[in-house]
Amino acid sequence: MKYDDSDEQDALYECQRNWYLELYGSGSEAALRAFLADKAVIFDAGCGLGYKAAWFAELAPHAVVIGMDFSQAAELAAARYTHLKNLFFVRGDIADTGFRDGVINYSSCDQVIMHTEDPEATFAELARITDRSGEVACYFYAKKALPRELLDDYFRIHCRSMSTAALWEMSAQLTELGRRLSALDVTFEAPDIPELGIKGGTYDIQRFIYWNFLKCFWNSELGE
């Protein structure tokens, strides 16, 4: 099933929005709306398919909201959210935005910066374009255990040569693996393995494999 045809998108977006509210401290959508009330220009750096930028545009109808992404997703987002007249999408490099100094009042770079070629340079760009009285919200993934990092690196390269159909098929397989592991409902005590970056402790078996070996994500709230 293609992403656009999935009826689970809404559940995913709702999950991401709630996660965003909790992670960055707003706590509620009303509080985020109040926070954005005095922001004239809002930037979603690495916007992907644009649902978060669209969310900002709805919460801040007075503001210009700009979503930027390196991939074709930016163009797809522009085609999807045509009803929001204050929302713009740019296909471009968030490390070289082309914006004027200090023109952004709120820069959000959520789960993206670690994927850029030089995260420090990207952050410097966000700092350059964000007004001194503005805010930058940035979250990056924690470094995982060595086996997981190695496999992620391999996938990032290997995926470029895979067809869309093959990618969807593999994604479904990995999700199914996550589902089955989670259904086991097994916890165990893992030992410390410092040389591999594996931290000991009590783990659910799905989370242990997810954090240390393979991104077999599963969240029962996102669908069956």
Added chain:
Amino acid sequence: MTASHFEARFTACFQDPIVLSTVNDARFVNRSATHGAENQDQTTDVFS
């Protein structure tokens, strides 16, 4: 605020002139390496 008001504010954010495509009401700028080639066949509004 009108769409053109937002467009003017948007384009003013950039250091250099940009090409804002408004084909099918999709407000899109392509700053990738193939920028020129991809936009050649589209109706565009040019701002500076």
